[in-house]
Amino acid sequence: MVHRSPGIATALALLTLLPMLGACSGGSDAAAQKGEGKGGARGPTQVGFVTVTTSSVPVVSELGGRTVAYETSEVRPQVNGLVQRRLFTEGSFVRQGQPLYQIDPSLYRAAVNEASATVASARAAADAAQARANRFRPLAQIEAVSQQEYTDAAAQARQARASVNQNLAQLETARINLRFATIRAPISGRIGRSLFTQGALVSANQANPLAVIQRTDPIYVDIQQSSADLTALRRALAQGGVAPGSTQVRLLLEDGSDYGYTGTVQFSELQVNESTGTVTLRASFPNPQGVLLPGQFVQTRFIQAVTPGAILVPQNAVQRDISGKAYVFLVGPDNKASRRDVVADRTQGSDWVVTGGLKAGDKVISQGLSNLRDGAAIRPVPAGTPQRIAPPPAGAAGQAKGQGKGGGPA
Structure with missing residues (x-):
């Protein structure tokens, strides 16, 4: 019988386990390489696109303005004398020819x-x-x-x-x-407070009026527009780039609510205000309830022109390079991203108005633009399509289940 020392026995046991450990390690590396070969490579990026069409897009101007009385008349004496009576109620509506003051006759x-x-x-x-x-x-x-x-x-x-x-x-x-000697209302309208009382001495050449009458139905709104914008619009109209718009005007009150009545642009001033560089456009609005008062600040919205053959593109689809030039990505041949420079000078709602660089039928990518490059392989789907998440392979699920039960070394 051969007697072996404990150290020699331990060494022999380690030599016996080395081939088994190598086989296990090699199997794991092969499995990992096989998994990488099957699903490790990244597929094409899924992007959402919209198919664009041409349409006539209105050029909507939103400008501030102030209300102005349709007619204003200062009530003044034309003879000298003492005021015997005031014949009206301050703040009331008076009609043309109605007696207002009586001077001693x-x-x-x-x-x-x-x-x-x-x-x-x-x-x-x-x-x-x-x-x-x-x-x-x-x-x-x-x-x-x-x-x-x-x-x-x-x-x-x-x-x-x-x-x-x-x-x-x-x-x-x-x-x-x-x-x-009987002073009458020169126009119909709302009269303000009386600046002279009974017993006051008035004269035909005095500086202050007796009262002021304002007609506020209809009422004017004086709109201020930049002379540069108006010049650009007139040039575009002359060149045929845009068509004339409508003279109808909508009105927003100071609290942001819609006025409810539609006005009409009457005329444009023939000179530019030297201090502000603006041109005054005057619009007329009905004011039957007297909601609008002279001197009130309002916001107007109206269509000054119409751009024919324009294309609306979602704002998130239009990007700009370092020079500020606008561009979009299209679904190109062989499902590859194609960059296209466009002309997008203004917005309308949630869209850019594109007047150059695109044609009807182009598929503009509006989703999945992160890190997208020209010529990159893509998987295009209509914008808004939900992304599908495929379930894991059956083998992978079984392997995970086996590891959960007895994956540890025996």
Whole structure:
């Protein structure tokens, strides 16, 4: 019987296990290499695309403006005197011709009476002068009086008739002044507060008006637009790049709510404001409920032009390079990404308005753009398609199950 030492026995046991460990290690490496060969390579990137079409896209302008009364009239006296009565309620609606103030008419009534008497006296004198001329006419024909005497009598009759007309004009002036003693509303509208009270002395040449009347239905909105934008728009219209838009205007109030009524652009100013560099566009709006007040700030929205043959592209599909030039990725031949430079100068809602670089039917990539490169292999699907996650292979599931049960070394 051969006796072996414990050290020699341990060495022999290790030598026996080395081939088994090598076989296990080699099997694991082969399995790993086989797995990498089957599923380790990354497939094409899935991207979502939209198929674009051409359409007529409106050029919508959103500009600020202020409301202006349709008509404004300052109530002023045209004669001098004391205010006897105020005949209106402050802040009320007054109609054209309605009495507003009464000035003491005593002096003007007396002037009318005096002018009437003067007219009567002038008419009497004219009748006498005409009768004298009529008597001298046959006498001059038979030379009972000289021709010069008849000529003088006829001239005096004409002067008397002229004096009558002159006094009639003075009578009319006196009557007008008497009528002006009652101050009436020159226009219909809402009248403000009275700046003069009963008993105040007013004159025809005073600086301040008695009150102010404003007509606010309809009401104007003065819109300020940059002269540069207006010039660019007119140039585009002249070149045929855009078509004329509508004159209809929508209005947003100060709280952001829609006014409800549609207005119409009336005209554009022919000069540029030197201090602001803007041109004033005036629009007219109905204001039956009096919601809009003069001097109110509002926001307007209207279509100044229409761009024919434009293409709407989602904003996230348009990118810009370091120089600021816009570009998109298209689904190219053989399912490869193709970069395309485009002209996108403005937005509309959630889209860019593209006026160059694309045509109808192009498939613009709008999803999966992260790290996308020109010429990269892609798997295109319509935008919004949910991404499918495939279940793991059956073998992999069994292997994982086996490892869970007895995967540890025996």
